[in-house]
Amino acid sequence: MEVRVANVRKEFDRFPALHDVSLDIKSGELIALLGPSGSGKTTLLRLIAGLERPTRGKIFFGQEDASHRSIQERNVGFVFQHYALFRHMTVADNIGFGLKVRHGPSRPPAAEIRRRASELLDLVQLSGLEKRYPAQLSGGQRQRVALARAMAIEPKVLLLDEPFGALDAQVRRELRRWLREIHDRTGHTTVFVTHDQEEALELADRVVVMSQGRIEQVGSADEIYDTPNSPFVYSFIGESSTLPVKVEDGEIWIADRPIGLSAPHAPSGEAVLYFRPHDVELLDGCSGCIAGTVAASRRVAGTRRVELEIGGERQRVEIELPVDHPAAQKSRVAFRPRRWKLFPAA
Amino acid sequence: MADPVIKSYEPHHESRSAAVTESRPVQLLLMAVAFAFLAIFLLLPLIIVFHEALAKGFGAYTESLSNPDTRSAIRLTLLVAAIAVPLNVVFGISAAWAIAKFEFKGKAFLTTLIDLPFSVSPVISGLVYVLLFGAQGLFGEWLRAHGIQILFAVPGIVLATVFVTFPFVARELIPLMQEQGNGDEEAALSLGANGWQTFWYVTLPNVKWGLLYGVLLCNARSMGEFGAVSVVSGHIRGLTNTMPLHVEILYNEYNAVGAFAVASLLAGLALVTLVLKTLLEMRYGAEIAATRGH
Numbered sequence A: 001m002e003v004r005v006a007n008v009r010k011e012f013d014r015f016p017a018l019h020d021v022s023l024d025i026k027s028g029e030l031i032a033l034l035g036p037s038g039s040g041k042t043t044l045l046r047l048i049a050g051l052e053r054p055t056r057g058k059i060f061f062g063q064e065d066a067s068h069r070s071i072q073e074r075n076v077g078f079v080f081q082h083y084a085l086f087r088h089m090t091v092a093d094n095i096g097f098g099l100k101v102r103h104g105p106s107r108p109p110a111a112e113i114r115r116r117a118s119e120l121l122d123l124v125q126l127s128g129l130e131k132r133y134p135a136q137l138s139g140g141q142r143q144r145v146a147l148a149r150a151m152a153i154e155p156k157v158l159l160l161d162e163p164f165g166a167l168d169a170q171v172r173r174e175l176r177r178w179l180r181e182i183h184d185r186t187g188h189t190t191v192f193v194t195h196d197q198e199e200a201l202e203l204a205d206r207v208v209v210m211s212q213g214r215i216e217q218v219g220s221a222d223e224i225y226d227t228p229n230s231p232f233v234y235s236f237i238g239e240s241s242t243l244p245v246k247v248e249d250g251e252i253w254i255a256d257r258p259i260g261l262s263a264p265h266a267p268s269g270e271a272v273l274y275f276r277p278h279d280v281e282l283l284d285g286c287s288g289c290i291a292g293t294v295a296a297s298r299r300v301a302g303t304r305r306v307e308l309e310i311g312g313e314r315q316r317v318e319i320e321l322p323v324d325h326p327a328a329q330k331s332r333v334a335f336r337p338r339r340w341k342l343f344p345a346a
Numbered sequence B: 001m002a003d004p005v006i007k008s009y010e011p012h013h014e015s016r017s018a019a020v021t022e023s024r025p026v027q028l029l030l031m032a033v034a035f036a037f038l039a040i041f042l043l044l045p046l047i048i049v050f051h052e053a054l055a056k057g058f059g060a061y062t063e064s065l066s067n068p069d070t071r072s073a074i075r076l077t078l079l080v081a082a083i084a085v086p087l088n089v090v091f092g093i094s095a096a097w098a099i100a101k102f103e104f105k106g107k108a109f110l111t112t113l114i115d116l117p118f119s120v121s122p123v124i125s126g127l128v129y130v131l132l133f134g135a136q137g138l139f140g141e142w143l144r145a146h147g148i149q150i151l152f153a154v155p156g157i158v159l160a161t162v163f164v165t166f167p168f169v170a171r172e173l174i175p176l177m178q179e180q181g182n183g184d185e186e187a188a189l190s191l192g193a194n195g196w197q198t199f200w201y202v203t204l205p206n207v208k209w210g211l212l213y214g215v216l217l218c219n220a221r222s223m224g225e226f227g228a229v230s231v232v233s234g235h236i237r238g239l240t241n242t243m244p245l246h247v248e249i250l251y252n253e254y255n256a257v258g259a260f261a262v263a264s265l266l267a268g269l270a271l272v273t274l275v276l277k278t279l280l281e282m283r284y285g286a287e288i289a290a291t292r293g294h
Helices: A040-051 A092-099 A108-121 A139-152 A171-187 A199-202 A221-227 A231-236 B026-054 B056-067 B070-102 B107-119 B122-133 B140-145 B153-164 B167-180 B183-190 B193-225 B227-235 B243-252 B256-292
Strands: A004-010 A014-023 A030-034 A056-061 A076-078 A157-159 A190-193 A206-211 A212-219 A239-247 A249-256 A258-262 A270-275 A282-285 A290-300 A302-310 A315-322 A332-339 A340-344
Touching: A014 A040, A030 A040, A030 A199, A040 A076, A040 A092, A040 A157, A040 A206, A076 B070, A076 B183, A092 A108, A092 A139, A108 A139, A108 A171, A139 A157, A139 A171, A157 B167, A171 A199, A171 A290, A190 A199, A190 B026, A199 A221, A206 A221, A206 A231, A206 B227, A212 A221, A212 A231, A212 A290, A212 B193, A231 A340, A258 A332, A290 A315, A290 B243, A332 B107, B026 B256, B056 B070, B056 B256, B070 B153, B070 B167, B070 B193, B070 B243, B070 B256, B107 B153, B107 B167, B122 B153, B122 B193, B122 B227, B153 B193, B153 B227, B167 B193, B183 B193, B243 B256
Parallel strands: A030 A190, A030 A206, A076 A157, A157 A190
Antiparallel strands: A004 A014, A004 A056, A206 A212, A239 A249, A239 A270, A249 A258, A270 A340, A282 A332, A290 A302, A290 A332, A302 A315
């Protein structure tokens, strides 16, 4: 099922949580809504589910305008951040709930509901736990039950709100791989919300980066990382270092020195240079480079992070060196970013 | 009046470090004070009630209970409770639902209003109905013209009782429902349940222990209420006397055995309520703690 979000605005008590957001989700796609807290990602997910109504704009399921359909009519599987399992029901009853509350002929007989529940428990690798109560399960197991429950109603779209947020790192990584497998096997159109970029980049076909109620960029993990289209995305995704620079005739300058990078199409004036700290080329001499005095040097796992003071204005910038690189011992380091991007000064 | 909705005190032995534990004599002293206080102010009167009731033997006790006026008082009390408690359950659930699950104007006002009966003297609660429905009251004339008797009759007693007891269920449920939030309900809706199914399968089971607790307290209070009922009842023997009122009448007539026999029933009710409450807590303690989150 394709989902199309068209120019949606959502206000809570006049306070806008989303400004004019549009998004096309392809059928069978696994898509991540990524952003810091307050970026509107959960609001967007809840709007797609029908848990909230848009203030303006429309949401289409396929060709059909679903904006005014209730959550029951939309037939979406929603996995809540804290799972919202019914604590007084067994695992099997939780999973079967969506089938049990159906009316008339669409409601399967009790035995069939039980069978479906067992099947789904197999799918989420929890066979044999039918009789347990949610309180008797670990966080990871609850998460799986919540997913099985959402899938029991054969939803058109699967929506997950911070699905791994409450789990510890190891379980999280395991479940991530497992969710990808389930998705590939069942082919549900799936949207999940996360603030964890690693999760989004690893798991999703496409990542939607959001900030302050707006979509900043939509793209594959590679596109988002390699060609961020805004300072926000550049600094939010992965590590980044920035330096204030000046552009003159297509050449980039720091203070009174050109640094050997040219940006022929950039307008002259103040700008900010963005680059990845690990994606730099170390240089010996310095005619056209960025040079700085080592202010601090820290070993972080497999790399060494060096903080440099650049120029007369003592701008600090961080780069990453291999642990055993001789430059780490020097008091002065010269480098040039391999890949970088200029954004106009704010 | 003591606030009856105070949550039972839950000790956290494991979280107390040795450093803040009082010395043994201090502990003993504190316990002795607590027990002595309870014995003098609670246990002793209770013993006296039963002692006086049985002072002239078991025969006199049963005889005074089978007195027709006494029987009618018991019947009336049961009737009033049977009307007041279900009304308060409906009201309590609605109010708690409204306050806990959605935002609306006047919510703080409603929350304050619910506490009103706790802060108002029961006598005033009764007088309000006299002012409204009495012969000289606001609706007195209209009621008389239509031949409707509220004051000095069962409807008045029910009204006064409902007024006095209406916070019990609501106050028990509001914090519970607020704590639980909307998550489970949203989950049920997303799975296709309608409003009624959501309430029946999800919300109600989540609050059932709190509800039962509230019902018990509400019931005990509605059977035991004296002040408000006294004002509106008119004390007509065999007609508008509830058990607490009947106790007073009998006592004023120097019929100690009769008065204490009826009082022993009320005391018995209190004991049964206490035992049920304790049993509930023992049997479902973990579950109650889990759903109430206090």
